[in-house]
Structures are given as C-alpha cells and as structure tokens.
Amino acid sequence: MLKLVEAKMPIGLLACKGTEPVGWCSVAPRKTYARLERSRTMPRVTSSETPTWTVLCFFVAQPYRHQHIASALLEAAVAYAREQGAEVVEGYPFDSAGITSTHRGHSRMFKALGFRLEGKRWCRRIGRGRFAR
DSSP, rough: OHHHHHHOOOOOOEEEEEEEEEEOOOOOEEGGGGHTTSSSSSSOOTTTOEEEEEEEOOEEGGTTTTSSSHHHHHHHHHHHHHHHTSEEEEEETTTTTSOOOSSOOHHHHHHTTTEEEEETEEEOOOOSTTOOO
C-alpha cells in the first residue's frame, strides 16, 4: 500500500471526524486492480477504452457505523473519480454480486446514489451516456 501511495496511485478516500479517520473507501481506475481485470466473477463490462473506476471496499470504524458514512464515502468517490476523468464508476455490493465479502457495501446504498445494476455490477455513468448526472 505504501508503494502505491508513494507512486501517487489512487487507492481510496478517508472519512474523518475532525482529525480522526473514521472510514475508508477504495476507489481507483479499474485497470489498476490486476486481479479484478482477470476476474471471471466480476468481468469488465465497459470497453477498456472507457475510463472506468471501481469502488471495491468500505471500512467504517465500529463506533461510527449506521451513520451513513459509507454512503458519504461512495458519493465522494464518484465525485473524485469524475474529477480524475472517469466516465463510469462501478461497484460490486456483497448482496448482488454473488461474493461473500461484507465490506463491499450494500446494493441499496449504490441504488440510492444513482447506480444501476448491470449483470453482477452496479454502475453509474458520470461522463457521456444515458445515466450521466
């Protein structure tokens, strides 16, 4: 992780209460996730030419859970990805992708923020396209 940070590779966003980190969300270009690019469970749906960013994981410290911090992180991840040139942001919530991880968020959160289900992924088009906001 330190090597990625030192290389200025996007890896995620922190949520803080004052100076205390209370949550984290991974968000980065899909192509930077080597295992994801080879995944049969979570195959690429957009062309490799479409700037696609992926949100894969959330963590919220226990005292701060159930306070919509993960939703705020997802909203910030979409804004950050847009600023970096993304046209699509995708996610794989644990309840709809056939994946057993509990740190991928819930589909209700993605849906509430304008994501649409496409196969096993939830997708929000933020550049050109029919779902752009």
